[in-house]
Amino acid sequence: MSNTPKIIYTLTDEAPALATHSLLPIIAAYTSTAGVSVETRDISLAGRILAQFPDLLSDEQRISDDLAELGELAKTPEANIIKLPNISASGPQLKAAIKELQSQGYPLPDYPDEPKNDGEKAIKAAFDKAKGSAVNPVLREGNSDRRAPQSVKNYVRKYPHRMGEWSADSQSHVAHMSEGDFYGSEQSATIEKAGKLKIELKQKDGTTSVLKEGLAVQEGEVVDASRMSSRRLRNFIDSEIKDAKKRGVLFSLHLKATMMKVSDPIMFGIVVEEFYKDVLEKHADALKLAGFSPNSGIGDLYSAIQSLPSEQQEAITSDIDALYKERPPMAMVNSHKGITNLHVPSDVIIDASMPAMIRDSGKMWGADDALHDAKAVIPDRCYAGIYQVTIDDCKKNGAFDPTTMGSVPNVGLMAQKAEEYGSHDKTFQAAADGTIVVTDENGHQLFSHDVEAGDIWRMCQTKDAPIQDWVKLAVTRARDSATPAIFWLDANRAHDAKLIEKVETYLKDHDTSGLDIRIMSPEDAMRFSLERTRKGEDTISVTGNVLRDYLTDLFPIMELGTSAKMLSIVPLMQGGGLFETGAGGSAPKHVEQLLEQNHLRWDSLGEFLALAASLEHLAKAYDNAKAKVLAKTLDQATGEFLNSNKSPSRKIGEIDNRGSHFYLSLYWAQALASQDEDAELKEQFSELAKSLEADEDKVVKELTEVQGKPVEINGYYHPDYDLTSQVMRPSATLNAALDALMKR
Numbered sequence: 001m002s003n004t005p006k007i008i009y010t011l012t013d014e015a016p017a018l019a020t021h022s023l024l025p026i027i028a029a030y031t032s033t034a035g036v037s038v039e040t041r042d043i044s045l046a047g048r049i050l051a052q053f054p055d056l057l058s059d060e061q062r063i064s065d066d067l068a069e070l071g072e073l074a075k076t077p078e079a080n081i082i083k084l085p086n087i088s089a090s091g092p093q094l095k096a097a098i099k100e101l102q103s104q105g106y107p108l109p110d111y112p113d114e115p116k117n118d119g120e121k122a123i124k125a126a127f128d129k130a131k132g133s134a135v136n137p138v139l140r141e142g143n144s145d146r147r148a149p150q151s152v153k154n155y156v157r158k159y160p161h162r163m164g165e166w167s168a169d170s171q172s173h174v175a176h177m178s179e180g181d182f183y184g185s186e187q188s189a190t191i192e193k194a195g196k197l198k199i200e201l202k203q204k205d206g207t208t209s210v211l212k213e214g215l216a217v218q219e220g221e222v223v224d225a226s227r228m229s230s231r232r233l234r235n236f237i238d239s240e241i242k243d244a245k246k247r248g249v250l251f252s253l254h255l256k257a258t259m260m261k262v263s264d265p266i267m268f269g270i271v272v273e274e275f276y277k278d279v280l281e282k283h284a285d286a287l288k289l290a291g292f293s294p295n296s297g298i299g300d301l302y303s304a305i306q307s308l309p310s311e312q313q314e315a316i317t318s319d320i321d322a323l324y325k326e327r328p329p330m331a332m333v334n335s336h337k338g339i340t341n342l343h344v345p346s347d348v349i350i351d352a353s354m355p356a357m358i359r360d361s362g363k364m365w366g367a368d369d370a371l372h373d374a375k376a377v378i379p380d381r382c383y384a385g386i387y388q389v390t391i392d393d394c395k396k397n398g399a400f401d402p403t404t405m406g407s408v409p410n411v412g413l414m415a416q417k418a419e420e421y422g423s424h425d426k427t428f429q430a431a432a433d434g435t436i437v438v439t440d441e442n443g444h445q446l447f448s449h450d451v452e453a454g455d456i457w458r459m460c461q462t463k464d465a466p467i468q469d470w471v472k473l474a475v476t477r478a479r480d481s482a483t484p485a486i487f488w489l490d491a492n493r494a495h496d497a498k499l500i501e502k503v504e505t506y507l508k509d510h511d512t513s514g515l516d517i518r519i520m521s522p523e524d525a526m527r528f529s530l531e532r533t534r535k536g537e538d539t540i541s542v543t544g545n546v547l548r549d550y551l552t553d554l555f556p557i558m559e560l561g562t563s564a565k566m567l568s569i570v571p572l573m574q575g576g577g578l579f580e581t582g583a584g585g586s587a588p589k590h591v592e593q594l595l596e597q598n599h600l601r602w603d604s605l606g607e608f609l610a611l612a613a614s615l616e617h618l619a620k621a622y623d624n625a626k627a628k629v630l631a632k633t634l635d636q637a638t639g640e641f642l643n644s645n646k647s648p649s650r651k652i653g654e655i656d657n658r659g660s661h662f663y664l665s666l667y668w669a670q671a672l673a674s675q676d677e678d679a680e681l682k683e684q685f686s687e688l689a690k691s692l693e694a695d696e697d698k699v700v701k702e703l704t705e706v707q708g709k710p711v712e713i714n715g716y717y718h719p720d721y722d723l724t725s726q727v728m729r730p731s732a733t734l735n736a737a738l739d740a741l742m743k744r
């Protein structure tokens with residue numbers, strides 16, 4: 001253990017990155033009083049891209065690979081990382097970020113969609129390291145513990161968010177495949193002896209190609225493989241488009257093209273091809289020439305065709321407009337701007353999009369700017385059913401009531417790239433008809449799937465140590481909060497059946513006397529948890545990686561209005577701590593509002609909660625009494641902050657993110673001034689508390705009077721740092737007070 005206590009605060013993207021410019025100076029000033037240093041590391045999309053190309057950049061432009069460094073740090077006991085949400089870039093976002101960096105003078109190459117030689121292949125591979133969910137799997141060397149603290153539940157009971165009303169005759173529903181999907185084809189095995197696996201495609205024509213070899217597996221780890229038939233997916237989409245039209249409901253698609261960065265963009269592309277089939281077939285040659293890629297969404301068509309003659313552009317766009325009349329109405333991301341559900345693969349991300357629909361009466365926005373019932377297409381069956389169960393419950397019992405409902409915290413298996421979310425380097429689209437087989441070093445065959453050209457095949461790994469740690473975490477949580485804990489595992493699914501064996505074994509390692517721990521299929525577990533939650537009872541969900549992601553948006557969004565109010569801890573397996581902020585994303589819409597009106601509605605509650613947990617961890621690890629006092633008083637300040645309802649408003653002229661930071665610092669200083677555990681802190685903060693109290697009106701005025709006008713920060717993915725700081729720190733009075741604290 002090194003001697004200097006250190007917290008690493010991550011610099012990310014969009015709204016959380018903007019908020020950091022205002023919050024970090026407060027955190028740095030307060031923690032400096034306990035001898036804690038706060039260092040930043042850049043894991044933003046722009047930073048991740050630049051770190052890939054050191055040789056192309058000048059000395060001033062070159063930056064270190066902070067993500068790689070943090071990935072290593074996460075494997076050590078010293079790790080104390082506060083991780084804010086970052087962009088998990090889809091193809092279009094990655095290209096936009098590259099373009100912006102090029103325009104700022106960074107000599108980066110273009111993204112080669114179809115690399116033609118080894119040089120281009122290397123460039124694509126470098127960019128792809130920054131693509132999709134590139135950060136979280138690297139840092140998550142532990143399982144996840146996400147919950148709504150009692151203070152937050154109390155706040156919501158006092159200031160409940162709005163929930164849309166549900167009607168029993170809602171036509172909204174989930175549509176999933178009934179055959180040919182990943183669920184139906186899964187094969188699973190537990191590895192008996194460490195070794196190496198090989199994945200091959202044995203083509204019908206007799207040739208064999210190696211897709212991957214030397215894939216290391218550990219003893220006791222669970223591996224599985226499954227296949228999504230592209231033909232069956234196409235058939236399914238075709239019939240669901242017709243069904244949506246017949247029922248008069250919106251057509252919407254819910255995937256996770258960011259986290260599942262290889263398989264889901266392909267599935268997204270197939271849906272785009274089916275929905276716009278007639279137009280895409282009619283103009284196939286022109287669109288090929290223009291470089292349109294369906295996997296990037298129909299938005300890509302509109303940019304690609306710019307290179308075509310204008311008559312051809314018009315012919316294509318008017319055919320699309322005509323097609324919309326034939327097709328079912330589409331769920332919209334932004335009806336004013338004509339952005340549909342199929343525009344960009346990262347616009348509709350299932351973990352957040354399904355809960356938002358369920359919170360809003362089961363409806364989504366149509367092109368007419370009104371809410372309508374919708375068909376939510378979630379092709380694979382592994383997890384689709386949980387949303388249908390929730391919809392059925394709302395139809396029967398009405399919307400959930402945030403003032404009375406219980407809570408569903410989550411203990412999620414995610415360490416060491418567990419399950420589907422670690423499958424990208426083992427996901428392939430079959431180049432030809434044949435069989436994909438997996439064999440070990442002795443030639444023993446583990447899995448075999450017949451595939452047709454275009455099918456998606458993927459393999460997942462779930463290591464044994466993370467499973468043991470997950471079971472332990474579940475038992476600890478159940479004990480600490482005296483709450484039933486349910487393992488959401490489906491005995492009829494090959495992978496889950498293997499996990500059930502392990503869970504049953506590892507539960508015996510712990511004292512579970514008096515605890516209510518059960519294993520249920522996801523749908524039964526959902527029914528059980530919803531029934532309890534309606535009665536105000538809490539139920540811990542213990543799930544794999546995907547359900548961890550889905551449930552930690554679904555329940556917080558119903559219970560708290562947003563997953564930003566979650567406490568999200570990752571106890572790292574080597575003893576360090578990773579403190580994630582909230583469970584949601586980087587809120588691009590919030591950036592838009594800041595740029596247009598200088599108002600940032602981002603709620604940093606997740607950051608406050610994470611910081612308190614990080615300080616508490618640090619206090620224990622370094623036996624630092626002052627850090628302990630800081631953690632305790634920050635908790636009190638957060639309680640007061642919630643109680644006084646100083647969360648950012650959505651309205652111009654009222655306190656926004658920056659105002660909420662001021663109030664947190666005021667309450668934190670007051671709590672430090674009132675405590676008697678540390679006289680030095682008491683003295684330092686008494687003075688600050690007094691000056692902040694005296695200046696409250698002045699600071700709030702300085703923070704709100706700047707609103708209502710557009711601001712410029714010179715970039716979206718890579719804004720100017722100093723300019724952004726100026727925008728985010730408009731109160732000279734608050735800045736001076738913090739400077740004075742730092743100088744002491």
Ligand SMILES: NC(=O)C1=CN([C@@H]2O[C@H](COP(=O)(O)OP(=O)(O)OC[C@H]3O[C@@H](n4cnc5c(N)ncnc54)[C@H](OP(=O)(O)O)[C@@H]3O)[C@@H](O)[C@H]2O)C=CC1
Pocket residue numbers: 084085086087088089136258346347349352353562563564582583584585586587588589590601602603604
């Ligand atoms: N951990 C991570 O790093 C994660 C990253 N992402 C990434 O974030 C980006 C955007 O994803 P998206 O699915 O749109 O989800 P977001 O969570 O960013 O946004 C959905 C909506 O949730 C609300 N919201 C989210 N966070 C806050 C907050 N702190 N305060 C107030 N409201 C909040 C906002 O609602 P309203 O507009 O009504 O205010 C927002 O528009 C993507 O690039 C995605 O890959 C997504 C999830 C996790």
Ligand SMILES: O=C(O)CCC(=O)C(=O)O
Pocket residue numbers: 088132133134136137258259351548549552583584
């Ligand atoms: O890493 C990502 O892309 C998203 C992560 C996420 O949604 C989550 O962990 O809840």
Ligand SMILES: [Mg+2]
Pocket residue numbers: 351352549550552553583584
């Ligand atoms: Mg999520």
